[in-house]
Amino acid sequence: MPVYRLEEGKIYFPMPDLAEPDGLLAVGGDLCVERLLLAYTNGIFPWYDDTQPIMWWSPKERYIIRPENIHISHSTKKFLKKHDVRITINRDFSDTMHRCRIKREFKEGTWITDDMEKAYKDLHDAGYATSVDSFIDGELAGGLYGVQIGRCFFGESMYTEIENGSKLALILFSTLLAKNDFLMIDCQFHTDHLESMGGETISAEEYLRLVRQGLENNMRP
Secondary structure (H helix, E strand, C coil): CCCEEECCCCCCCCCHHHCCCCCEEEEECCCCHHHHHHHHCCCCEECCCCCCCCEEECCCEEEEECHHHCCCCHHHHHHHHHCCEEEEECCCHHHHHHHHHHHHHHHCCCCCCHHHHHHHHHHHHCCCEEEEEEEECCEEEEEEEEEEECCEEEEEEEEECCCCHHHHHHHHHHHHHHHCCCCEEECCCCCHHHHHCCCEEEEHHHHHHHHHHHCCCCCCC
16 A cells, blocks of 8 residues: 655645554645644654655554553652652643653654654644643743643653653643543553553544544634
């Protein structure tokens, strides 16, 4: 099956079920706000590095956390009782995203390119991307960012400055999302760490059903 090549300026995608077995659906196009919104609302996301064209993915299985099912370990509960742990929303979106980039580049390489940083800042300015930062006893500890559309949050990346900083950000943010009736946090791919926090694998069909349900009332965050 051919991989579709997109053109800049033409905002479209092939049907997600036409993706390759590994999830690759299309290459090319651009990262404008309109295309990114079309992608996320159809279960598609960009993932590539500086040596590649823009690559768009729609995996056959998806990994999510339902906010109400976030798992908080006994040791984490003890930590939360002993320390003042708080989160801030949209403290500085660009800084949070760049910290995610730097931390990943240092360890294992990253897909967060200059173009990605600009594109997601544009999404943030349009009201569709959110950053979260955790503070432990007043000190910046970690954080994450992602795309927020309707009652779905599509997680992109995390960073840690103090041990468990990103984990605590995810836990407290999940609690906040659960209170606001969010349906899912899209984690994109399975990791043992996310599984330990309550992650689960669902089919692409179930994933798209959740996305559609999350968009029922209003696409705006």
